[in-house]
Amino acid sequence: MKRLRMTSGHLTLAIVHPSPGTSGPMVSVPHENKYTCYLSTYVFLSVYHPRVRCLLGAEPPEQLDVDEEGSFVHSTTLTNKQRGNEVTVRPATLDSxxxxxxxxxxxxxxxxxxxxxxxxxxxxxxxxxxxxxxxxxxxxxxxxxxxxxxxxxxPKTIARERESALTLASSGGYVDIVESLLRHGVDIDTYDWNGGTPLLYAVRGNHIKCVEALLAKGADMTIESDSGYTPMALAVALGHKKIQKVLEDHILKLYKPPT
Structure with missing residues (x-):
């Protein structure tokens, strides 16, 4: 569970979780950075193609963008680190x-x-x-x-660069959310402007359960990224051997001759 708190004039994020090895008291561990306004989606070819950066920022921004009223300009914050921008901001409040x-x-x-x-x-x-x-x-x-x-x-809304809720959940490895969205009939093969589908993002993140959930609902394994990577080719390139096995087993199941 995540909580926000004010510390020395700055809004920080505290990650609250049970003490290791216990089911007892909750402990609060302050996050090292200010409010973590970044999404976990990564462009799956970022490690191979220098021009492709994290879709919404691979690291938490050290500073936040705010408008003239002191409110977060949240989507700007999401891409601030990606663009290399550094800005000075006023302290935010929970009301903002x-x-x-x-x-x-x-x-x-x-x-x-x-x-x-x-x-x-x-x-x-x-x-x-x-x-x-x-x-x-x-x-x-x-x-x-x-x-x-x-x-x-x-759940079918598409953002300006064709990102979808399913893409974001798949890239973050949130299989429960992936399954929930699939039950609501979202497009399983949405292709965004960074050249990725939910399956490609799940493979990129080495999220095995998300890959399995997407394949079980018919995700297309033949769709290639802009740079020509299929899910299998991407798994091989990244060395995700367990993902490779999942994909191979799925292919064998698809082409298994009838008995």
Whole structure:
């Protein structure tokens, strides 16, 4: 569970989890960086193609972008590190968090409060086209995602660069969210402008269970990235041997002669 707190004028993220090896008291471990407003999606060819960088930032930004009102410019923050920008910001307050960021941290009560005031926020896209549901998917916040789906959020929304909630969840390895989105009929083979499908992103991240879930629902193994990598070729190039085995077993199952 993630909590936000103010420390020395800065908003920081605390990751709260059970003490190792126990089911007892919760301990709070402050995150080393300020509020981690980055998504876990990676361009799957980033290690091989210098021009391809992390889709939304591979590392947490050290500083946050805010607008003139002191609110987070959250999608700008997502790409700030990617672009090499460094900005100076004023301290943020909890009140400045948008519904997108509240969804990203799984704060269902605050998300509900925002929707009570303005129901249109459910489908509101930020400046890069991300909806609250997409933020929840990207950060692995299953309960928040389910809440948004129950309220009628569209899981099929596509962002400006054709990123989807399924792409974000697959890249992060959140198999429970992947399965939930697939049950809601999203396009399993959405191809974004960075040349990736959910399956390719899952392979890139070495997320075995996501790969298995996508294959079980019919993900296309023949779709190539812009640079010509199929899921199998990408797994081989990255040395993801367990992923290779999953893909090989799936191919054998597909072409197994009838008995």
């Amino acid at each position: 968090l948008s519904i997108h960021q509240l969804a990203a941290q799984g704060d269902i009560s605050q998300v509900a409060a925002h929707l009570t005031k303005d129901g249109s926020l459910l489908s509101q896209q930020d400046e890069r086209g991300f909806t609250p549901l997409m933020w929840a998917a990207a950060f692995g916040e299953k309960a928040a995602l389910d809440f948004l789906l129950e309220k009628g959020a569209d």
